[in-house]
Amino acid sequence: MVFLRLAFQNLNRHRTRSLLALFGIATSVAVLFSILSFNKGFEKGLAKELERTGIHFMVVPSGCPHEVASLVLHGSIIPKYLDLAVMDKITILEGIEFASPILVAQLPNPAQKRVDLVYGIEMAKLLQLKPHWKIQGAVPKDDTEIILGAEMAGHQGLKVGDTVAYPNVNASFRVSGILEKTGSQDDAFIYMPVKAAQAIFKRPSGATAVGVKVKDPALLTTITDGLAEQVPGIQIVTMNQVMSSISTLAASAKVLGLSVAIIAILVSAVGVMNAMLMSVFERTQEIGMMRAIGAPRSDIFRIILVEGMLLTMAGGLAGILVSVAGNDLIGLFVRRIMPYAPAGSMARFDAGIAGASLLFAVLVGVCSGVYPAWKASRIQPIEAIKG
């Protein structure tokens, strides 16, 4: 206890220097903690969202798999279209539970001075594709009705029964239902019957993708292989592929981030060691005094080591706090650099990760404190009486 106070006293004596060293540790621990938390949240969120989509694979025009991944999960726009003639070839295959065309496109809305995102879908299959949705009101009965995502409805103050008009494409729709907030990007769309979407976008038999659910997931490969053989010009993306392609990307981002964190930690560890060496040097006489009044070398070693640990522990705590506080900001950043990011807050506070980061910080403190502590323990008691 006295040792702890002595260590604290020494840090407190040169507050600016201690704070600078602490700042370095805090920054690098914040980076480390953020990367670990986000990685965990990211993978969790990804698995959860994939589990929520009611389809096993997507048939899309040949193209970039990342775009497909984004499409599957968020309906981003792919400029290529699929001819719905493939639908017939899919449905006649053995073991298909259902297949549903999906047409995603942007629709200018001059009245609101914005561009709406339209998700065309077969309404009869809506609840199979999105089994977790809760809808207020009803699923559209015909091609004049639409469902709005919660955000979409909230933004324009629309209620069930209201009319949304697009004079630019000569269309107007009645809102038959509003999707309850899902916390994902599903909230930002207008869902309309695929026929209506095809009419608006003048693609009478076009679709961005076809979502397929099979009866027995064990036969998935057999079915997709068969399909790929029979229909040229398409690409089949299974949910597992989507998952692993995004995970691979996330993993390499993690490796990159961790290397940055490790370098930052090394630099800050050198900073801590430097600060402590300086303070040991300045306290030569005082340490000599402690030795003179009976402190064994091991006690001096311990006090200085505790000092380093205190410093890095405080730095680690500060770093974790900063990281938690800046959570949303980092989330924004992750969303910008990753082609896909799960909805909601990605970095949930994880006590295990926090503990590990803190432990790591303390370990850095021990490592960078050993040399100064050893130096201090070599100080001779005669230093107390010099001159």
Add this chain to the structure above:
Amino acid sequence: MIELRGVEKIYRRGAEELHALRGIDLDIAKGEFLSIVGPSGSGKSSLLHILGCLDRPTKGTMKFDDLNVEHMSETELDGIRSRKIGFVFQQFYLMPGLSVFDNVTLPKVFSRQKIDVDKIASLIATVGLHNRMKHFPNQLSGGEMQRVAIARALANDPEIVLADEPTGNLDTLNSEKIFDLLRSLHRKGYTIVMVTHNNDLASRADRTVLLKDGLQTAA
């Protein structure tokens, strides 16, 4: 209690040898109040290092309570210092982060002894600071700080108190007070050795050792 025979201290700086002490014979009896004086560079501090078991003589022998010290290991010297010797320094060296009470207990902490609160409190009362126990060093005057340092020197019940220019950083009035305190400790039975530049204070000790060029001269 302490017996020096032919003690020499030679400092080596490269090839150059510096004789700080050139053969000191000195006996200090239990209960003595001794002062050490001498011009700058005469070897006062060097002698105090050896008396305080902070350093070993280069030549000669030293006995502390009939134990030969000159060949003892560092750990053994640590033990002798913490059990038998109390130090008072010119610069006080109080720990700014510890209260007066905790500063006084420090030697007990280092020697892993149980802390008797009443005993520490009575030590602090002995040096006249009973109403300053919870204060921190920066709330004390120089004279008061040196009193705390003296209480700290007494914490482990030493046989001898070694004071290195205890009044060197104090004004005349406070120097007098510190000297009076040392003298009152002497009356209580403590053995006291004080290095000083203050000839007036030195002459009021029982005995004065005058050093010149590392040799003891007649006072």
